[in-house]
Amino acid sequence: MSFISRPKVTHSSAPRNRLGLRKRDYEGGMSTLCAGCGHDSITAAFVQAFWELDVPPHQVAKMSGIGCSSKTPAYFLSQAHGINTVHGRMPSIATGANAAHGGLSYVGVSGDGDSLSIGLGQLAHAIRRNLNMLYVIENNGVYGLTKGQFSASADVGSKTKKGEANEQPPIDPVTFSINLGAPFVARSFSGDKAQLVPLIKAGLKHRGFALIDVLSPCVTFNDHEDSTKSYNYTRQFYHPAVHTDFVPPYERIELDDPKRDALRLELHDGTSLLLKEVGAGYDPTDRPVVLKYLDERKQLGEVVTGLLFVNREKPDLHARNGTTRTPLRDLEYAKLKPGAEILDKVMARYR
Amino acid sequence: MSFISRPKVTHSSAPRNRLGLRKRDYEGGMSTLCAGCGHDSITAAFVQAFWELDVPPHQVAKMSGIGCSSKTPAYFLSQAHGINTVHGRMPSIATGANAAHGGLSYVGVSGDGDSLSIGLGQLAHAIRRNLNMLYVIENNGVYGLTKGQFSASADVGSKTKKGEANEQPPIDPVTFSINLGAPFVARSFSGDKAQLVPLIKAGLKHRGFALIDVLSPCVTFNDHEDSTKSYNYTRQFYHPAVHTDFVPPYERIELDDPKRDALRLELHDGTSLLLKEVGAGYDPTDRPVVLKYLDERKQLGEVVTGLLFVNREKPDLHARNGTTRTPLRDLEYAKLKPGAEILDKVMARYR
Amino acid sequence: MINDFVIKIATVNGTGSASANTLLMKSIFRMGVPVVGKNFFPSNIQGLPTWYEIRVTKDAYLCRSGKVNVLVAMNAETYRQDLAEVAPGGFLIYDSTWPRDRELQRDDIRVLGIPLAQMCNETFSPARVRILMKNICYVGALAALLEIDLDVIEGLLKETFRDKQKLIDSNMQAVRMGYGYAIEHFDCPLPFHLEPMDKTAGHIMIDGNTAAGLGCVYAGATVGAWYPITPSTSLMDAFNAFCSRLRVDSESGERNYCIVQAEDELSAIGMVLGASWNGARSFTPTSGPGVSLMAEWIGYGYFTEIPAVIFDVQRVGPSTGMPTRTQQCDLYSCAYASHGDTKHPCLYPSDPKECFEMAPVAFDLAERLQTPVFVLSDLDIGMNDWMVPEFTWDETYEPDRGKVIRAEELEDGRSFQRYADVDGDGIPWRTLPGDHPAGSYFTRGSGHTAAAKYTEDADEYRKLVDRLARKWETAKDWVPGPVVDERQGLKYAVLAIGSSDGAVREARDKLAGQGVELNYLRVRAFPFSDEVSDFIDRHERVFVVEQNRDAQLRMMLITETGVSSEKLVSVRQYDGMPIESRTVVEAINAVIDNEVAA
Amino acid sequence: MINDFVIKIATVNGTGSASANTLLMKSIFRMGVPVVGKNFFPSNIQGLPTWYEIRVTKDAYLCRSGKVNVLVAMNAETYRQDLAEVAPGGFLIYDSTWPRDRELQRDDIRVLGIPLAQMCNETFSPARVRILMKNICYVGALAALLEIDLDVIEGLLKETFRDKQKLIDSNMQAVRMGYGYAIEHFDCPLPFHLEPMDKTAGHIMIDGNTAAGLGCVYAGATVGAWYPITPSTSLMDAFNAFCSRLRVDSESGERNYCIVQAEDELSAIGMVLGASWNGARSFTPTSGPGVSLMAEWIGYGYFTEIPAVIFDVQRVGPSTGMPTRTQQCDLYSCAYASHGDTKHPCLYPSDPKECFEMAPVAFDLAERLQTPVFVLSDLDIGMNDWMVPEFTWDETYEPDRGKVIRAEELEDGRSFQRYADVDGDGIPWRTLPGDHPAGSYFTRGSGHTAAAKYTEDADEYRKLVDRLARKWETAKDWVPGPVVDERQGLKYAVLAIGSSDGAVREARDKLAGQGVELNYLRVRAFPFSDEVSDFIDRHERVFVVEQNRDAQLRMMLITETGVSSEKLVSVRQYDGMPIESRTVVEAINAVIDNEVAA
Numbered sequence A, B: 001m002s003f004i005s006r007p008k009v010t011h012s013s014a015p016r017n018r019l020g021l022r023k024r025d026y027e028g029g030m031s032t033l034c035a036g037c038g039h040d041s042i043t044a045a046f047v048q049a050f051w052e053l054d055v056p057p058h059q060v061a062k063m064s065g066i067g068c069s070s071k072t073p074a075y076f077l078s079q080a081h082g083i084n085t086v087h088g089r090m091p092s093i094a095t096g097a098n099a100a101h102g103g104l105s106y107v108g109v110s111g112d113g114d115s116l117s118i119g120l121g122q123l124a125h126a127i128r129r130n131l132n133m134l135y136v137i138e139n140n141g142v143y144g145l146t147k148g149q150f151s152a153s154a155d156v157g158s159k160t161k162k163g164e165a166n167e168q169p170p171i172d173p174v175t176f177s178i179n180l181g182a183p184f185v186a187r188s189f190s191g192d193k194a195q196l197v198p199l200i201k202a203g204l205k206h207r208g209f210a211l212i213d214v215l216s217p218c219v220t221f222n223d224h225e226d227s228t229k230s231y232n233y234t235r236q237f238y239h240p241a242v243h244t245d246f247v248p249p250y251e252r253i254e255l256d257d258p259k260r261d262a263l264r265l266e267l268h269d270g271t272s273l274l275l276k277e278v279g280a281g282y283d284p285t286d287r288p289v290v291l292k293y294l295d296e297r298k299q300l301g302e303v304v305t306g307l308l309f310v311n312r313e314k315p316d317l318h319a320r321n322g323t324t325r326t327p328l329r330d331l332e333y334a335k336l337k338p339g340a341e342i343l344d345k346v347m348a349r350y351r
Numbered sequence C, D: 001m002i003n004d005f006v007i008k009i010a011t012v013n014g015t016g017s018a019s020a021n022t023l024l025m026k027s028i029f030r031m032g033v034p035v036v037g038k039n040f041f042p043s044n045i046q047g048l049p050t051w052y053e054i055r056v057t058k059d060a061y062l063c064r065s066g067k068v069n070v071l072v073a074m075n076a077e078t079y080r081q082d083l084a085e086v087a088p089g090g091f092l093i094y095d096s097t098w099p100r101d102r103e104l105q106r107d108d109i110r111v112l113g114i115p116l117a118q119m120c121n122e123t124f125s126p127a128r129v130r131i132l133m134k135n136i137c138y139v140g141a142l143a144a145l146l147e148i149d150l151d152v153i154e155g156l157l158k159e160t161f162r163d164k165q166k167l168i169d170s171n172m173q174a175v176r177m178g179y180g181y182a183i184e185h186f187d188c189p190l191p192f193h194l195e196p197m198d199k200t201a202g203h204i205m206i207d208g209n210t211a212a213g214l215g216c217v218y219a220g221a222t223v224g225a226w227y228p229i230t231p232s233t234s235l236m237d238a239f240n241a242f243c244s245r246l247r248v249d250s251e252s253g254e255r256n257y258c259i260v261q262a263e264d265e266l267s268a269i270g271m272v273l274g275a276s277w278n279g280a281r282s283f284t285p286t287s288g289p290g291v292s293l294m295a296e297w298i299g300y301g302y303f304t305e306i307p308a309v310i311f312d313v314q315r316v317g318p319s320t321g322m323p324t325r326t327q328q329c330d331l332y333s334c335a336y337a338s339h340g341d342t343k344h345p346c347l348y349p350s351d352p353k354e355c356f357e358m359a360p361v362a363f364d365l366a367e368r369l370q371t372p373v374f375v376l377s378d379l380d381i382g383m384n385d386w387m388v389p390e391f392t393w394d395e396t397y398e399p400d401r402g403k404v405i406r407a408e409e410l411e412d413g414r415s416f417q418r419y420a421d422v423d424g425d426g427i428p429w430r431t432l433p434g435d436h437p438a439g440s441y442f443t444r445g446s447g448h449t450a451a452a453k454y455t456e457d458a459d460e461y462r463k464l465v466d467r468l469a470r471k472w473e474t475a476k477d478w479v480p481g482p483v484v485d486e487r488q489g490l491k492y493a494v495l496a497i498g499s500s501d502g503a504v505r506e507a508r509d510k511l512a513g514q515g516v517e518l519n520y521l522r523v524r525a526f527p528f529s530d531e532v533s534d535f536i537d538r539h540e541r542v543f544v545v546e547q548n549r550d551a552q553l554r555m556m557l558i559t560e561t562g563v564s565s566e567k568l569v570s571v572r573q574y575d576g577m578p579i580e581s582r583t584v585v586e587a588i589n590a591v592i593d594n595e596v597a598a
């Protein structure tokens, strides 16, 4: 479709992307999150990534569950349709929406409570179906909106504001989703825009399920010393294994000083990903090795970030279904109804 | 408790265990499954294992969801309480039952549909809580009871009776549960009683969550050539990595010819597990290596069986909660009520 | 006794008797004689008792008769119980390969032994074929005993096996073997037997799930999401089968539909709402437990105003209940699904034909009203073959997609507020994702303004839910009205729902025979239109016939129409067997006798 | 105006005003003057408008008054709206550190500026303390304006901070700063002010969730399972806090309880059923969306006859609705939760004291009836502090665990059939896992016989569900009866439920003042006992007061008691604000005026 809202004020000096849109055209409503909430930084990264990717805002469908994190789709891309679903069940809405129209850009935003507690089953099955979407978990180790209970990603030893310690092992969305066959799995940190924006861009361009686990401190309930999801903790144990730079085909960025050990991954749409700092021989396509590496690092208490696993060969929902190219929702009834004559033939079997 | 049903006919020649019970005292109602169903073999293995372990039948609580597999708790240990829950939600019943009384032997039986589709979230969280129970998945790759639809463990390329091929990647309960931190994970095959019975015994004795994924062909809907869960397929690609022999402390079995590379694992209750055929250096306690090994084998299309992962250090639900030793359900009210005087003190705060 | 009796076949499931029974029933139907077929099967896959009951009914009744005249006892395990069920003067046929216990005899019926297994073992191999042929063999015997036309049987076999001549031959061999044995050993035909009629012309034998699946294809549904559950599974199977034939692009081989097997019912309904939000016609079939699991989502659909079509093929509740038995027990759980103030339109088909016809109606309503709509079928309708008039299709039908503003209009500057009631009917306009920036809005299950903004304001909230109440009033005018059969001046009436229809029809005939005439109204939808309350008002006493313990329909009538509860007498059968006319007749007689006596 | 007015404080959430507001309210309470405190907060964590309303009510009414006399406007964003809300003759206090827009003035009220921020910035540091002290400072100013006893305030601060003298000092400094400023600049006291009374003796200020949590401790509950959801979260928080003080073995440090934070509500109720099946008293607190998610399990509990206690702290529905606003909107979804024929006992506390007292009642009922029991509180009761009589405890209370056969009796040979109605009250006996081999049985949500064996038999099924219906009749006698205030001969009556009680009480006084007297019945449980229908029968017209759109209580009364629907006039407020007496008075007057006019 070609309905792109043209900027109304043409003399503005703000930079424009290839669609002539300014960054503010990718913004949304005012955030109602706490000042300093990590989630707001991720919102900003979304704005940046969509703007840089020259995506027509209305061709995006934003989806979320319930939680502070799940409120954020209202805070970017106000020109796109958005949907706050019920708690933990956004993946099923995403699946249905995707089935109805395979051509939009689907971006899901969720929290660790929304995705790893109530929503774990739906997340797992969306991964298994390899929905074509970007799924971002804004991970703070707590239920922010209900005032700071531990989520399933709280690390052992974390303490709540009230002083209770978590003693249950965390669920790690990264290894969880690699185990279930997600073809694009990354981790980043809400405070690291330089890493996050390219990852979001890469995830959006990836054909299939792209999951980014973004550590996103809850300043109100989980940013004190005892929390392993605090800014301090995260900064200290932050371990970027891999950096990605997203390179759209029509504007191939040549790195000033391309590193020797850089690895270029070809994506479905002809674009590619450039992995940096793979020096240690990290190959995000070798699953057994990735699994071992991540488990080892985890045991050392490190938070490995970057693009951690990629598999470009997986067919998505529609590829497996062999769906027609026209979005199903736009097929004319004439194409759908068998008609009276066929009905008569069908009846024959039951006479 | 000491209420053990004494055998009524004392002159029978059938062998008795240390409680004086015969195997038939561990049996249950007549199976209503299809003749040849793999699940019935697992039922027989349960009978054997409980009998061999000298467990008083009524100290067991049997639980299941819904499905052909989930019917089987009615077919063994008729002297134990049993509960068929709703579809996919047995783990929550098990959690509550366990919370109420930590001293019984909990055995859950489920199917791949019950555990990996509708029940995936509950299974994951029961693992995370490290419930003290044995959880057996009778895995046939289909929904038997609803007539043969693919389950989430159907392998890519499997075909239903109707000829439709599955194109979605399977969820492997073994790597799934290791990923989530299950401390005892094994796989076996319904037809391999020699391997299965010791695994069940070991799982029952393990303090914490013990999961056994038992391949159990559905002869009606999934035992034809195109199925990767058929008897033929399973027998062909069957790859027992590790054999276990369970050794109760009061009757330590000395192997006739103990193998050099045998590895003895000490369990919580002082008993131990003997791992055989670990020749290739397989160490079920080294998680990163186990994950890598299993993923590699999977990519080779092999079904690795045996005791695949063990971690003896994990506290279970009650250990973490610090629950009193008397089962909560048996605490007298006198121990529970604070009384009128305390209430008056409590009131002071609200005056 | 001619063309008016019941045959019941007692077998074990998984032995292939189902196809033999269908062959038998269809043969009678092809002879022009109306039939009712009911399958009573266990909730397992193989080895348990199962029964198939064929009522031969020259008067074309649609319900069970409550009697068995000819019983084919193929299951030794249930022999005693089967024997007891034959009405005096009836016949019991058994496989005399194995002798029956002497005690198991009755003087008031005739027992006919046929060595079915023996004959088949001698004739066929391997074992599997022998088992299957035993079934075909009793069909042959019945053909002789009941005078079923062998040519009709052969014709049906040919249709089934097409060019597999060998199969046709071996089956016919089995038929003839049974036929020959019966002719030779018994007085054929029995007093209960068939004579060709012409009362099935223009009719078909079809089950409601197949009909509904076909209806969804014709309604233009493109996305189906489901989780298998008895007795709804065959609905999606049918949709799938029809789509694979009728909805695949002949050139590209591409599919013009997408079916997703969900991981559970919460996910299935979520997918339906997601697809509908995105503009596709989407549906899910399920049964009671599925509806319970969908409750949160249903309320979401109601409050965010997203269309959805949910087929609830009801089975016996509560909980897992009896998955292979029938009931009309989810009236409440569907109508009021979800917490908070919620109400949902429901359609109540009474037979497979209505399942077919109500599919497009359901989709039109869901999209016009922008809300989830239930179609409440049941196991009896859904899984049994019913004799119904052939389906026809009105070529002028166009799906009514409701109030949708597409890209062109938005580009032309048409203003848009997602939740504004611009037309006064309580129904707002919607837009589709991906169409146009001016159409963008945010959908949420929390409080929202007419402009779809988040709100916690008391007035905004009240405006919103009052509009939803207004929409409910609109729905009253749009749902299918009741089917009424009324003569002026009668003081008694029957009011029924769905599959209870058949029993009511026969009961009215029987009562009329006794001189008791009753008017009749069958509700076809919730909310109830004024026609329903007016009908009740016109009568002194209305018998409300339904298949659940708690008289759910009666309760809904009382609360939603304000009619006096004293007027409504409840008539219920809720034991899992399809309701019989006897239940209705006896209940009505009891009240009327009482009133006359009083 | 003395001891009879409303103070409202408009702030921003997350700024620590909550504790200042509690201090204010509690001070008035300690002066012996009855208060009503209502918190209106947004569904987010920080930075959005929030209001706290304190009604000073010498007559000890329990509801909002509907008017604001003194408004403390701390939130610039809502200043305009707050200004508009002050009743003529009232006062508005604002932080004059920043000048207010000239336009934002009113002639009919007085506006008092206090430089709160400025004073605090000059006095305190760091920034966080300044923000907090600003709140304490307005408490001081109000103390001067309303004549609140400074000693009472200091006493409360001492209780809060115990031996942290520094904190006490700095808080008192802030109080005095505000106090001093007001004394110096304004005519103190305002016409609206306080005079000590003695009407709060023997009373406490407590919220319903704390009370219910405490009630669960006293009821002997040992297993709690939950998933956080507003407004129920603080119930489990309270249970947790009380248990950690009252239920830990002083010697071993071991816990005599186990709380499990579940992964969702389906799991939470599953855990409760599992624990109850295994003999523990177990419960879960939740709100509307949770109840919807629990629907399948509730039906399972009903059909398998497992006790469970579910607290539904209701919030505004449907769907996510308004999580921080109140409603009584889950009457239907609780009473009829789950597919199939199901009904569940419900208790309806009207204030925190009943939350406390009904907890043991709920557990006793659940175990005696062997079925899930709901306690329907709401956000207003659950999260606001209410003035109620102090709780007392009857030391003779012993939990009634219902019909349980333990090991000793089984060993002695007592016979046992899990689902046999040996006592004729519809309630069978149960045994506990692990006790004795003779007690073993199999629990299943599918059809079962009296001996707990699997069945698909029509008669067995009917026997089972008919017994469950009998049990329902038993429940009618066991649930708490209504609270009735009745004088003979009155033709009008009010019938209300739960937290609507306060508004009805004040409304009755007001109407009596007009010469309209009404009898009153408050239902406290479902099923409704005969007392309820008898009461309705004795009146010509009964006003049914409730807080939901669809008149759910009225509908339940009609269907379950058979009373005529014409008699029951619906009075509803459902905008999320706690119902006011005005709503009731106006609705009743409208009808009565009309009837008089007609």
Ligand SMILES: Cc1ncc(C[n+]2csc(CCOP(=O)(O)OP(=O)(O)O)c2C)c(N)n1
Residues within 6 Å of the ligand: A066, A067, A068, A069, A070, A087, A110, A111, A112, A113, A114, A115, A138, A140, A142, A143, A144, A145, A146, A151, A218, D227, D228, D229, D230, D265, D289, D290, D293, D320
């Ligand atoms: C069915 C249901 N249960 C519970 C809730 C209450 N609830 C709202 S948000 C939330 C947790 C959110 O946690 P997370 O997804 O981590 O988001 P965060 O606020 O931390 O960003 C819960 C439990 C709900 N809205 N719906």
Ligand SMILES: Cc1ncc(C[n+]2csc(CCOP(=O)(O)OP(=O)(O)O)c2C)c(N)n1
Residues within 6 Å of the ligand: B066, B067, B068, B069, B070, B087, B110, B111, B112, B113, B114, B115, B138, B140, B142, B143, B144, B145, B146, B151, B218, C227, C228, C229, C230, C265, C289, C290, C293, C320
């Ligand atoms: C809520 C709900 N949805 C669907 C069903 C129908 N159902 C019964 S068993 C089953 C699948 C069982 O599959 P699995 O667990 O693999 O067991 P199997 O029969 O293969 O041993 C389904 C979908 C149900 N009982 N409840």
Ligand code: SF4
Residues within 6 Å of the ligand: A032, A033, A034, A036, A037, A038, A039, A068, A069, A140, A144, A145, A217, A218, A219, A220, A221, D045, D046
């Ligand atoms: S509570 Fe935590 S997660 Fe929620 S908005 Fe505040 S900082 Fe962010």
Ligand code: SF4
Residues within 6 Å of the ligand: B032, B033, B034, B036, B037, B038, B039, B068, B069, B140, B144, B145, B217, B218, B219, B220, B221, C045, C046
């Ligand atoms: S259908 Fe399959 S799983 Fe079920 S009983 Fe038969 S063989 Fe077993």
Ligand SMILES: [Mg+2]
Residues within 6 Å of the ligand: A067, A069, A111, A112, A113, A138, A139, A140, A141, A142, A143, A144, A151
């Ligand atoms: Mg979170």
Ligand SMILES: [Mg+2]
Residues within 6 Å of the ligand: B067, B069, B111, B112, B113, B138, B139, B140, B141, B142, B143, B144, B151
């Ligand atoms: Mg299976």
